Amino acid sequence: MRRLEIKSCIRAAAALALLVCTAGTRAVAEPPAPAVIKIGSLHAASGAYASISMPVYDGLKLWIDRTNADGGAFVKAYGRKIKLQLISYDDQSNPGTAATLINQLITQDHVDLLVGDSGSVLTAVAVPIAREHKMMLFDPTGTGAKFFTHDNPYIALLADPASTIWPKYLADFLINQGVKDGLKKVAILYSTNDFTSTQHEALVGFIKASHAPIDIVFDQGVPTSTSNYTTLIGNIAAASPDAVIELGYVGNDIAFLRNLQDSGQTFRFIFALYPGIETDEIVKNVGAQGIDHVFSYVTAQALDYKPTVGMDVATYRQAFETAYRSQGVAFGFNAIAGYTVGLMIGQTLGAADSLDQLALRRALFAQSGHVRTLDGPFELDATGQQIGEITPLGQLIAHGNTVTNVVVYPPSLATGKPVYTTP
């Protein structure tokens, strides 16, 4: 009898110990799921970069709102949907303020995921801070080449190709077809910021490495704050180039193209960066005739990818304009970029084993080559640079008050042939 009691006691103690151990193990392996996943980001509601930042912010916000309306994002680490909370501060286009606010998001708000502001100027300050705090920076459109190095695992470019990739097709066109068509003297005018300076260096590098008979007769950088190009256009004309390439932000391109119209100067080949990126905004300010026959990049707006996740361009555009029409935010490539960032965050959360920053990175990189969004194929190189979302060379053709962007290079994607203007 007594033996039976001892046996029962041992069994009960063993069961209790097992229960405690199991409970303890569960507590370590599966901490309670958070009520919300905090996404920290910056946006510029005012200042020089507001026009490229607000569409990205609004695109991300739209994705978050829709995801939350659907019950939240599926988080694999907790095996269920969790609502998302966007914490975003206005850096007023000021890099100093952006640096302070990025720190605040990491150290005070303890965000789970960190998203940078739009563009290279405001991203430049976030890269070292994210790295120092070992936070993965989900970089929407900061494409400066120096952000991406093999010794920094805490950054990935989600919605723009790297600046070194952007001018590849432009350079190939000049080297392979432009020379045959008589475009042998090239003038390059660029804004001195990470985004366009990197493109300038890459473009000049491609041309020089090709040993094609192309003479760069004008090559000057101007501050990004430049708002008048009349004298510069006169100086370019004095160099008699066949092709003029202008690399700037939205405001730079608007001023350049308007001054070009006002000056009465014409060149056989004119390339500007933003007419193909923020087409609506450029048309609104320069007029359709002002960008008729201007060459530019072709982005997702004109390429109409068939996405494997999220909406296509037409559906998304309708949703974006319905949500933000009254706020004066133009639909363009940056609006697509913001939504793309949201989609890739969703994919990452759905694949990551935990919310540890390196686990998030592994999950994000695992998507490379397997996902296509409305922005094109998502593909990262080892340093985190986006290499899938390519930018073919296009030419804008005006039809009354509207324009279409015709792909002219590479030949495999071309939908038309280049048309040169007569100076």
Next chain:
Amino acid sequence: MLYHAVLGGLVYGLYFTLVGLGLNLMFGVMRIVNLAHGDVIMLGAYAAWALFTAWAVHPLLAALAILLAFTAIGIPVYYLIVPRLLRARDAEMLSLILFFGLQQIIEAAATIAFGTTERSIPGRVLGHHPVRILGQVLPAAWVWAGAVSAVCVAALYLYLYHSPPGMLTRAVMSNREEAKASGIDVDRVCSLAFGIALALAGIAGVFAPFMLGSVTPAIGPDLNIAAFAVIVIGTLGNPIGTVLGGIIYGVSLMLMQTFLSAWANLLPNLLLIAVLLVRPSGLLGRRVRRA
């Protein structure tokens, strides 16, 4: 290239004379520093854009409407702000703080009202073809902006030196307390000068979409820096000296763009430092500062 840069700079500088004129008039008469000056220019630009977009009002007509509207708005705003400010012990410093706050409010309100995207008025409105002057081709908009600026400078000169209220204004510029003691209604004189200063900034704003390519609610601070450079070069407090400051600024900027383009945005700061180090009273000096 050099000739084009100099001629272009002269015309461009004439526009920047207009940009600085109102700021200098306000400082000259009231000794207050209007840090919201650039944002008043921005408001003028948006007013011209709105008039053109809604009713296709020509910018020159818009400039006339803005002259009247901004003067009319300026007078009550003066009575609301300035007399209280001038009663303070350090009015100049307080004006810096007050107008900085006002600048933030104007920019935020404009962002809410107009959004952050770029706005402009088609260049063809001021002429379909560029204008040839002394063998150099310049945009028609530059010529119009330069011409309107010259008219404004001439009008201000006539007002200050050949009209009774202008004479009273110069008396206040010379010594506010003595003017008050001699029976001049200082507030009345200053309120008119305040209104005119805002109107000049508003007119400069009408041409901003043409001279700057486009406008956003954020253009104010950059315009402020340019305006300060212009008026410090041409002598702070001397509205007519602004012409000299504007032309030096415009020609230097075009020469920098031609020969040292990457450093062109440093120009306003360099000019400011150079003038403050070499001739702190401005190129025209103190003798003419007090009109």
